[in-house]
Amino acid sequence: MSSVRRVLLIDLLGGLGDLIMVLPSVHALADAHPDAELTVLTQAPSVPLLARDPAVAAARTAEQRDERAAVEQALADLAPDLTVTTTRFDGIGDLVEADAAARGTRAVANLWRSPPADELVGERYQRILAAEGVIADEVRPPRVVLGDDERAAGRAALVQAWGPRWRSSSGNPPARFDSAPTVLVPDAGMAVKRWPARRWAELAATLPGPVLSVGPVDGATELPPTDLRGLAAVFAAVGEAGGTVVGPDAGAVRLAAAVGARAVALFGPTAASRYGLEEGTNLQGLPECPHRMPTAITEQVCWWDAGCPLAPEPACLLDLPVERVREAVAPGG
Structure with missing residues (x-):
């Protein structure tokens, strides 16, 4: 049984498609840590995608050009046991790693490491997270939940x-x-x-x-x-x-x-x-x-x-x- 109680996933790349590509990782994280509350930090236009998703306990938003401050606030408010970010600009990747090191928790802060030209981005995310031991080694496609x-x-x-x-x-x-x-x-x-x-x-x-x-x-x-x-x-x-x-x-x-x-x-x-x-x-x-x-x-x-x-x-x-x-x-x- 996972000891993780709070998961924060950060996707501030700016596009609707970017969030859809990371949704399989969201669902894999929820499955791997069933007792955890999973929060997604993303841009406001994409938040409706998460509205009825049982994997997502909460969604937070960041304004453009104020993303780093939103990440800092989320880390302070949530004190996550596991933080995953697709976003590294403005020092966000370093910030996430430093926060995890200071509190003795886990972070996966570089999902763009050594990307091959022939591997789909969303599948690459999942394989990296599986190699880090935070999700199961099973690649899945994106799904948006509708009522x-x-x-x-x-x-x-x-x-x-x-x-x-x-x-x-x-x-x-x-x-x-x-x-x-x-x-x-x-x-x-x-x-x-x-x-x-x-x-x-x-x-x-x-x-x-x-x-x-x-x-x-x-x-x-x-x-x-x-x-x-x-x-x-x-x-x-x-x-x-x-x-x-x-x-x-x-x-x-x-x-x-x-x-x-x-x-x-x-x-x-x-x-x-x-x-x-x-x-x-x-x-x-x-x-x-x-x-x-x-x-x-x-x-x-x-x-x-x-x-x-x-x-x-x-x-x-x-x-x-x-x-x-x-x-x-x-x-x-």
């Missing part, structure tokens, strides 16, 4: 969005599309990760079955705005209906996979071998790009301003033709 009421609301939202193509059937869920729906998620949060808008429109025009979108796409029916958990519930309903969510390397497509939807992710500047989905289809554009740095993506020449040295637009994304994406979404369809 039955949320899943029902997601189905209802999908019915409302595409009522003309929806018909009743028996069982659970109690309704389904005549043909599997596809949801397109064009935005990526960063210009360097965006597949061209004209290609999204061409994809929408050639897909069989209902085509919906998160945000505007010519030729697709736009889903009504909702919050993060509402979007997760809609994605879960898409999965139940046998549908697919397509998007760039960003949090939304990771969220879809984490609630059980089939997902197709488009990778340009980032390496799918390192940042790909654990479950789903990862399409890598221009795999031989000489400027890609799989273990140091923020140092790539294109990263911050999408200025590609090979083409007027990111050449890696131009290397993903509509036909290839369509075949991944609807093989032979």
Whole structure:
């Protein structure tokens, strides 16, 4: 039986996808230390993901540019027996290690040690934690927990969005599309990760079955705005209906996979071998790009301003033709 009573996991990397990649480690820590209270310290926009997760006793937030102070406060308030952090900037890794040394507790403060270019980030986290002896040696995929009421609301939202193509059937869920729906998620949060808008429109025009979108796409029916958990519930309903969510390397497509939807992710500047989905289809554009740095993506020449040295637009994304994406979404369809 574990003697750990308080666990603090720190993920302040800033993105929704970053928290989703660490969720398997959260769940593994909860399983390994069943009598412990597990607290997650992360940025506020991602906290709703944890709202109904039985593994998480509490969530704390940190404001941007004030992350170190939030870590200091969490360590002082919680006095954790075990601290795990994905975050090392601003001396946070050193702070966590020093706190553990001063109190005689455990810390795993460098989950980015010697990263190979061909190991998925979330799986790398788990293997390091297992090697440190703080979780079981079992790699698992991300899961976001939804309540039955949320899943029902997601189905209802999908019915409302595409009522003309929806018909009743028996069982659970109690309704389904005549043909599997596809949801397109064009935005990526960063210009360097965006597949061209004209290609999204061409994809929408050639897909069989209902085509919906998160945000505007010519030729697709736009889903009504909702919050993060509402979007997760809609994605879960898409999965139940046998549908697919397509998007760039960003949090939304990771969220879809984490609630059980089939997902197709488009990778340009980032390496799918390192940042790909654990479950789903990862399409890598221009795999031989000489400027890609799989273990140091923020140092790539294109990263911050999408200025590609090979083409007027990111050449890696131009290397993903509509036909290839369509075949991944609807093989032979």
